[in-house]
Amino acid sequence: MSIDMAQFHQVFFEESFEGLDIMESGLLNMDPGTVDPEDINTVFRAAHSIKGGSGTFGFEDIASFTHVMETLLDEMRDGRRSVNTETVDVLLQSVDTLRELLSAARDGGEADEARVNAQKAALERVLNDAPESPADDTEDINGTAAQPVPREEPRTIGWHIVFRPHPHMMQTGNDPLRIIRELASLGESTIEADTHGLPSFQVYEPEQSYLSWDIRLRGEIPRTAVDEIFEWVEDDCDLAVMPILDELPDAHVQQESVNPSEQIRSQPVAESAKNDDSTAKGESPVGSGTNKATGKRKSAAGGSTGSIRVDIGKIDALINMVGELVITQSMLGMLGEDFDMSRVDRLQDGLAQLERHTRELQESVMQIRMLPISFTFSRFPRLVHDLSTKLGKKVELKLTGEHTEVDKTVIEKIGDPLVHLVRNSLDHGLETPEERIAAGKQETGSVELNAFHRGGNIIIEVRDDGRGLDKDRLLKKGIEKGLVAENNGLSDKQIYDLIFAPGFSTAEKVSDVSGRGVGMDVVRKNIMELGGSIEIDSEPGKGSAIIIRLPLTLAILDGQTVAVGDETYIVPLTSIIESIQIRPDMVNLVAGRGETFKLRDEYLPIVRLHDVLKVENARAKELTEGLLVVVEGEGRRCGLFVDDLRGQQQVVIKSLEANYGKVMGISGATILGDGSVALILDIPGLMRQAFDGDPLTSPDWRLSA
Amino acid sequence: MASILAVDDSASMRQMVSFTLKGAGYEVVEAADGVEALNIAKSRSVNLVITDVNMPNMDGITLIKELRGLPNYKFTPLLMLTTESSPEKKQQGKAAGATGWIVKPFNPEQLISTIKRVLG
Numbered sequence: 001m002s003i004d005m006a007q008f009h010q011v012f013f014e015e016s017f018e019g020l021d022i023m024e025s026g027l028l029n030m031d032p033g034t035v036d037p038e039d040i041n042t043v044f045r046a047a048h049s050i051k052g053g054s055g056t057f058g059f060e061d062i063a064s065f066t067h068v069m070e071t072l073l074d075e076m077r078d079g080r081r082s083v084n085t086e087t088v089d090v091l092l093q094s095v096d097t098l099r100e101l102l103s104a105a106r107d108g109g110e111a112d113e114a115r116v117n118a119q120k121a122a123l124e125r126v127l128n129d130a131p132e133s134p135a136d137d138t139e140d141i142n143g144t145a146a147q148p149v150p151r152e153e154p155r156t157i158g159w160h161i162v163f164r165p166h167p168h169m170m171q172t173g174n175d176p177l178r179i180i181r182e183l184a185s186l187g188e189s190t191i192e193a194d195t196h197g198l199p200s201f202q203v204y205e206p207e208q209s210y211l212s213w214d215i216r217l218r219g220e221i222p223r224t225a226v227d228e229i230f231e232w233v234e235d236d237c238d239l240a241v242m243p244i245l246d247e248l249p250d251a252h253v254q255q256e257s258v259n260p261s262e263q264i265r266s267q268p269v270a271e272s273a274k275n276d277d278s279t280a281k282g283e284s285p286v287g288s289g290t291n292k293a294t295g296k297r298k299s300a301a302g303g304s305t306g307s308i309r310v311d312i313g314k315i316d317a318l319i320n321m322v323g324e325l326v327i328t329q330s331m332l333g334m335l336g337e338d339f340d341m342s343r344v345d346r347l348q349d350g351l352a353q354l355e356r357h358t359r360e361l362q363e364s365v366m367q368i369r370m371l372p373i374s375f376t377f378s379r380f381p382r383l384v385h386d387l388s389t390k391l392g393k394k395v396e397l398k399l400t401g402e403h404t405e406v407d408k409t410v411i412e413k414i415g416d417p418l419v420h421l422v423r424n425s426l427d428h429g430l431e432t433p434e435e436r437i438a439a440g441k442q443e444t445g446s447v448e449l450n451a452f453h454r455g456g457n458i459i460i461e462v463r464d465d466g467r468g469l470d471k472d473r474l475l476k477k478g479i480e481k482g483l484v485a486e487n488n489g490l491s492d493k494q495i496y497d498l499i500f501a502p503g504f505s506t507a508e509k510v511s512d513v514s515g516r517g518v519g520m521d522v523v524r525k526n527i528m529e530l531g532g533s534i535e536i537d538s539e540p541g542k543g544s545a546i547i548i549r550l551p552l553t554l555a556i557l558d559g560q561t562v563a564v565g566d567e568t569y570i571v572p573l574t575s576i577i578e579s580i581q582i583r584p585d586m587v588n589l590v591a592g593r594g595e596t597f598k599l600r601d602e603y604l605p606i607v608r609l610h611d612v613l614k615v616e617n618a619r620a621k622e623l624t625e626g627l628l629v630v631v632e633g634e635g636r637r638c639g640l641f642v643d644d645l646r647g648q649q650q651v652v653i654k655s656l657e658a659n660y661g662k663v664m665g666i667s668g669a670t671i672l673g674d675g676s677v678a679l680i681l682d683i684p685g686l687m688r689q690a691f692d693g694d695p696l697t698s699p700d701w702r703l704s705a
Numbered sequence: 706m707a708s709i710l711a712v713d714d715s716a717s718m719r720q721m722v723s724f725t726l727k728g729a730g731y732e733v734v735e736a737a738d739g740v741e742a743l744n745i746a747k748s749r750s751v752n753l754v755i756t757d758v759n760m761p762n763m764d765g766i767t768l769i770k771e772l773r774g775l776p777n778y779k780f781t782p783l784l785m786l787t788t789e790s791s792p793e794k795k796q797q798g799k800a801a802g803a804t805g806w807i808v809k810p811f812n813p814e815q816l817i818s819t820i821k822r823v824l825g
Contacts, residue, residue, distance in 0.1 A: 005721070005812075005813075007724075008717050008720055008721045008724075009717075011716050011717040011720055012717035015715055015716050015717055042761070044759070045714070045759045045760070045761065048759045048788065049714065049715040049718070049759075051788055051809075052715065052718060052757075052786075052788045052809040052810065053715055053717050053718055054810075055788065055809055055810025056718065056721065056809055056810040056811060056812070057717070057721075057810075063810065070788075170780055171773075171779060171780065171802075172799070172802060172803070172804050173780055173781055173782035173783055173802075173803075173804030173805075173823065174782075174804050174805070174823070175823070178822060178823060182822055207779075207780075229822075231805065232799075232804060232805030232806070235796075235799060
């Protein structure tokens, strides 16, 4: 029977990665001194499952690594080893190594062998530290350990077996009959039952065994094959297994002198179980089975597609919706069979219904891509634990809104920026315990990660109650680096925003935790790529907050269609503040700054879309002929000059990058109802392009105060 | 058709065991832990139980002890799936009433041949 083990790999990987998370959070819960035994148990079980699965599915390296972890956890579980920080840390690092091993196995790659071995050695060091290191930790789960297997006599031509079940044997679910039948299948056999043990009928208990057997097996049968059959019952019977030797014509002499109960027991069952039993059957199913599994591993990994777990409720909603859609479709179909104008009302009703169902279906499908942000947040307890130890700071991490759902792409891309921000908070934001006490604060600092919905956006905040941003130092540094002029009159917020400038790092000492100077600008870039924005709020001595705003979904966008010449463009609704018709007296021509217009108390630059996007046949050339769409992006505003506004509609975003190439100022494309293609404007990008250069040094920067 | 109750908290192991046994013509009922398994075993009869040892809620050894105490399971083969080939674990299992054990890792062929040994 051949079964392709590769089909179980994906489930195995999924549950193993979940197991790693369980192990991690369990380990993080273990405070030396007050350890909940259930925590240890949970961690142990997770390790145990990974070990069992990896061995079964052919990942020996993972199995042998996990085995060492499991041994250590087992000692902790049995109370043979106390839980201390060192042990927990080594286990946490091992979880990382295991994650690496699993990822490598899943993706068909190779884990860093040196690192794995080093980590294994670290585990073994901890294990060997214990005076009461258990003897059984040498067990090799691959079953390849050199076990003392009794050598077969070269001249053995069979086995003489005396088998006397104990009375209770059948109550263990073992049946002497089956055992004998199996023995007989090994070779030519002569079996004699010994009925001496049978009691008289009056005292006979039907649930007990009274018989014993004398069995002679002939053939080239390895001892292990015989042992294996008796493996489970060795304590439930008297058993003697003696070789029948080729040159002894009469084995009786030997046999009769033996009292079965004095015979050496067959070797410990575990060993015989592990010693390749397939040889007993004269075929090699084990070998071929394993090879098959390993052979398939690569192909399975290569073809692995990203999968997401979807709440069953969402699927039900979807199925429900499709059902509605089918009903509407058949209704419309019937209507179309003999249609005349008298039925036009019903047609319109049907179409309205179709539209509603399509929209609901679309929303339901979008819901599938939504995952709780806890997928991202879950890595932070560990991160904060490790970092605070390293930095010698006391930190309490608070997570709120973990169930807030965000698009899967956001989950994938927001992780690294958030890690960077949390690191910054710990490294630069929070003070040491001494500094905090001196400042009259609690010794333990707090870092909060919050996620919530607000008005069509997802807000993710990273807050700390540390020292806050040092405005003077930021400003000094900004001037030093030539990012801002002296006496520039920047607002607090604009000074804070300096940390997002490329190459700007405020850490006096570059530590290995953060402050490599490549940080915040990359963070901002990543968030902008997700269509979001980032801002900072800070109060000296009280702490800082970084607020990230992201669109609810990345696949659909609420857009305003605008016309420029023959072209139609989409402006994301979230970036539009208002649209105005301009009067000549509002416009100012400022030297070196191009056209600006005065909107209430502000002067905003004008971006002529037909100029920037090189549209030849724009109808509105004079500012008074068209409309100004006032847009905002990255804290800057400008007026986009367009011919006309069309409707507002939801558009499905198609990647321009994937289908064509990256275009400055354009974030994607969509297909309109009439089949034509419209480009979606990337407002921040457009402004960067229009004002040509670094937003911090461009002249308009200071205008939009 | 003989029926088998497969108990394991790991979905991949359960899937593998179940798939293998179904392929060999057995009817398979699955349970994710001892409590679930015990409820199933009480509500219907099965010809063999194969259970993992380490599980939340109720472990495999307790499950075996509970099952062996039920009149319907007095002679039913109860097998444990274990990675722990240490003699103590097996002794514990035997003392609880286990028929035998299968040491992980195992492959489908080993599983079938072992099952056949007690469910002939």
